[in-house]
Amino acid sequence: MKKILIKFTCSPSKNYTALSEEAFGQMKNIFLRNSIFWMKVWGIIFISAVFFILPIFAKAANLGERTPFFVENSYDLLDRSALMATLQEVSAKAYFYTEDEWWNSLSSQDNAKALIRALALEFDQKIYPKLTQVYGSPWEPGIDNDPRITILISRIKEGAGGYFNSGDEYTIEQVATSNEREMIYLNSMYLDSSRAKSFLAHEFQHLITFYQKDKLRGVSDDVWLNEARSEYASTLAGYDDFLAGSNLEKRIIDFFKDPSDSLTEWVNVSTDYGSANLFMQYLVSHFGNQILTKIIQSPLTGISSISNALKEIDSNKTASDVFFEWSVANYLNDCKVDGQKYCYLSNALTEKIKVSPTVSQLLSNSGISSVSWTDFVKDWSGHWYKFTGGNANLKINFKKAAGTTFKVAYIIQRINGSAEVKFINLDANGEGIGLVENFGTDVVSITLVPVSITNTSGFSASEPYRTFTYNVSLTTEAVFPQTPPSSPVSSGVSPNYPEGSLVRAKGDYKVYVIKNGYKRWIQNSEIFKYYPHFGWQAVIEVTPEERDWYRDSWLVRADGDKRVYEVNGDGTKYWLNMTAEEFSQTGRKWDMVYIVNNSERDFYRTGADVRYK
Structure with missing residues (x-):
């Protein structure tokens, strides 16, 4: 079994394996010593040939009751391993304890009580229901047979909003410093911060994960x-x-x-x-x-x-x-x-x-016309190599090191403001080529994006670097003819679905309406209500190739309204506040504009106007 400590700025530490009989005996002795320690804290020592120790982690039922807790000394502001705390608030879902020394030092305990009460309300009414709806429940009633979780507010080192210790989910015989509760720890330093609620939500997710992953599915x-x-x-x-x-x-x-x-x-x-x-x-x-x-x-x-x-x-x-x-x-x-x-x-x-780009390089027909570079990157990290200048075609040669796995593409940004992403296919030797025409004229920049995805599991705090090399050069080498931007991309298919059809590609959840060789994503099922002829039964399942034959459109205007809006994927519309000539100069096309009804137009939130620059 493992003891995992997770806080806002700390990673897991301390591993515990299954206990041997000898180790169990040692844990038992530690438990007895800890019990005697707490008796000293309470000012009570029983010396007898036979004595009984009451459970030191029994739940406090009443406000104001004091309880001892183990804490992590590596996180504690005063490097303590234990402290006394008092129950200040009991909500529907949680007990809120505060460290006694900190509490007694406050100039205004009433203000702190109000903050804790507000935090308890947030936990019951927002954090608990919203997180459990998506992530699932924590262990309930859990190791302590109590449906409420325990939240201890104490002095923790600066920079940490709180932490979660999975050792509390085991018995004290298994983990000697277990508090035997579903429990999270919050930093008293941030009690009056606007981020205190976020810290509580953060740590509560860790508590849920322990149950959903470690407890139910046996994986960390x-x-x-x-x-x-x-x-x-x-x-x-x-x-x-x-x-x-x-x-x-x-x-x-x-x-x-x-x-x-x-x-x-x-x-x-x-x-x-x-x-x-x-x-x-x-x-x-x-x-x-x-x-x-x-x-x-x-x-x-x-x-x-x-x-x-x-x-x-x-x-x-x-x-x-x-x-x-x-x-x-x-x-x-x-x-x-x-x-x-x-x-x-x-x-x-x-x-x-x-x-910003990781590297930016200006190329010139009369100056530097070719650049070679070897770089080292970590897995699952982004890097961007930008090239501008020139007045020719551009050739990209890429080669990855043996034993590595890369995805490589380049971003083409044009003078009209449009952009395109093209992939470089690597051969068996890990080499690939990209060619771009009209670099420095129609194309204002090319940005190479190599991503290593070599390792996919067993990550550590010190992953190896992956090596690659590229050469980018101006060239007169011809680029294969490309499909004109005004025509759908050829993919060997030629779909012939009626105008206004609803389509969804197999393996994709997005539903589109098609028109004039374009497809427009219906972002929300609520929009279906605005059109009597829309319905899930009308959705045609197509192949991904057929879907991709249609170009994307994001422009709409309401019937009877001359204003054209650009709709983002987050449901916000932006009025293109520009002349018809300026509209065309931006690379947008009038046949991309879909006519919608007023209800759909008003469904989208309104963002700032988009003006021609």
Whole structure:
């Protein structure tokens, strides 16, 4: 069995294996010594040939009752291993204890009681129901046969919002310092902080994970994924709806400290939490809360559990596909590109997230026309190599090291503001080529995105680097003719479905309405109510190739309204406040515009106007 300690800025530590008979005897002696210690704390010592020790972890039934607790000295502000605490609040779902020394030092205990009461209300009415609906329940009634969990508020080292210790889920014979409760610890330092609710939601997810993964399914999840779910708990509870002062705002800042931080290598620094949070924001915005439920209910762990969950919701993507698309989204973040794969479907994150290139190089016909570079990257991390300048075609040669696995693509950004993502297929030797025409004229930049996905399990705090080499050069070499942007991409299929048909590709949950060679995603089932002829029975299942034959459209206008709106994947519409000429100059086309009724137009939230620049 394992003892796992997880807090907002700390990783698991201390492993316990199954107890031998000798070890069990040692634990029993420790238990007796601990019992005598607590008797001394209470000022009571019984010396007798035969004596009985009352259970020292019996539940307090009344407010004001004092109880001893073990705490982790590595996290405790004063390096203590134990402390006394008093029951201050009993809610429908939890006991709230406060450390006595801290409590007695307060100048205003009434204010602290009000904060605890408000936190208890948040836990009962928001955190508990919203998290258990998606993640499942904690162990109830659990090791203590009590449906309420215990929340201990004490002085913890700065930077840690709280922690969870799975050792409390075992008997004291198994883990000598167990408090024998479903229990989480919160830092008293942040009791009056706006993030206190987020800290509580974060740690509660860890408590749920112990039951759902370790107890029910006999597996311990990867630290990075456990933390990622806890990071998203604040969003589930609704505490990130307004960005200012939220946990999400803090994690965006953390992410930008090192956008290339490996998602799976958990060193337990703030950038780890930033990456985990934003990956989960992207994942859930594209696949819904159901993906979280499937992941935590899977008997698999880590990367494998994500791929399995995607399969269970009928997606044809794998975890590595989603991670790669997220890596591109962190740089491009443009919902107009390729079916909104490469953007956050949240207005706040669409505006906030756009990383700078890892390397930026200017090429010139008369100066530097070729660049070669060897680099080293960690698995499951994003890197972006941008190239501008020139007045020719561009050739990209890529080669990965033997024994590694890479996904490689390049982002084409054009002078008209449009963008495209193209993949480089690697051969058996790990080599691949990309060719781009009109670089430096029609194409203003190319950004190479290599992602190593070599290791998929057993991650540590110190993962190896993976090596690759690229050469980027200006060339007169011809590029194979491409299908004109105004025509659907040829894929060997030519679907002939009636205009206005509803289609859904096999393995994809998204339903589209098709028109003029375009497809428009029906983002919410509520929209079906606005059109009598819409209905699930009318949805035609097509092949992915047939779906991809249709280009994506995101433009709508209501019948009788001249205003054209661009609709993002998060359900926000933006008025294209520009002339018809400016509209065309941006690369948008009038046959992309769908006519909708007023009800659908008004269904979308209204964002800021989009003006021609």
